[in-house]
Amino acid sequence: MAKGYWINMFRSIKDPAKVEAYRKLAGPVMQASGGKFLVRGDPTKVYEAGAMQRVVVIEFDSVEQAIAVHDSPGYQAALKSLGDGAVRDLRIVEGL
Numbered sequence: 001m002a003k004g005y006w007i008n009m010f011r012s013i014k015d016p017a018k019v020e021a022y023r024k025l026a027g028p029v030m031q032a033s034g035g036k037f038l039v040r041g042d043p044t045k046v047y048e049a050g051a052m053q054r055v056v057v058i059e060f061d062s063v064e065q066a067i068a069v070h071d072s073p074g075y076q077a078a079l080k081s082l083g084d085g086a087v088r089d090l091r092i093v094e095g096l
Contacts, residue, residue, distance in 0.1 A: 003095035004063035006035070006070075010054035011087040018085025025078035033069040035060050059095075066092045 013019055030037070039057035046052055060066040069075055070092070 022082035
């Protein structure tokens, strides 16, 4: 079975305190669900239409697992704490 990858781009951060509250709740939910953080930070360099935005990549055993984590009560509570604190682009993709 192919792994699932959660790719999150922070387009803008409006309220760093809300982002920090989100991280404190979301990180443990991801890890308890088998998620493995592969990337977490700002790009070193961007090319073409790339944007200098914070990027997070989390690996899961499957796409289904990544979706289940997103839809879980624990992660939904983390999203609620984030509220309007950031504009993000979240994608779940299947690995090769």
